[in-house]
Amino acid sequence: MSTTQVPSAVSRVPALAGYAHALLRIVASYVLLTHASAKLFHVPHIAMFDGLPLFSLLGAAGAIELVGGVLVLIGWFTRAAAFVLSGELAFAYFLGHAPNGHFFLPLLNQGEPAVLLSFICLFIAAAGPGAWSIDNRR
Numbered sequence: 001m002s003t004t005q006v007p008s009a010v011s012r013v014p015a016l017a018g019y020a021h022a023l024l025r026i027v028a029s030y031v032l033l034t035h036a037s038a039k040l041f042h043v044p045h046i047a048m049f050d051g052l053p054l055f056s057l058l059g060a061a062g063a064i065e066l067v068g069g070v071l072v073l074i075g076w077f078t079r080a081a082a083f084v085l086s087g088e089l090a091f092a093y094f095l096g097h098a099p100n101g102h103f104f105l106p107l108l109n110q111g112e113p114a115v116l117l118s119f120i121c122l123f124i125a126a127a128g129p130g131a132w133s134i135d136n137r138r
Contacts, residue, residue, distance in 0.1 A: 020130075021127065021129075021130030022075075022130035025075065025130055026132070028072070029068075029069045031117065032069035032072070033069040036062045036063075039058055039059065040059070061088060064084065064088045069085070072124065072129075075130075075136065076133070077135070078129035079125050079126075079128060079135075083122070085117075085121040089115075089117050090118045092118075093106070093111045093118065097111030
């Protein structure tokens with residue numbers, strides 16, 4: 001093999017990146033949908049969300065996560081939905097987790113999911129939906 005030839009496995013990496021990107025989008029939106037479902041429909045049941053009024057901060061977060069999660073899952077208006085979700089999750093961290101102390105340590109204030117999902121959504125908003133999306137079919 002000459003020095004100018006690239007092994008076939010290495011040349012496929014950029015082609016696979018779009019599918020990995022799509023899987024990240026799909027899995028992240030599924031996780032958001034489980035949060036929305038727990039808040040709005042009590043499935044899975046989380047005692048903290050019992051009696052949660054829809055017109056409250058957590059109720060509004062659940063509605064945003066439900067609508068945005070579905071849009072990101074199917075890849076429709078993905079950039080806008082992911083951007084809104086990123087902001088909602090950042091807001092959740094600063095309002096719901098950071099006040100518990102340890103502002104710069106999400107591990108200690110149980111804010112890791114909010115931080116990670118916020119940055120995943122920010123990445124999706126910047127990079128687009130990836131493969132397997134309605135946005136890429138238009």
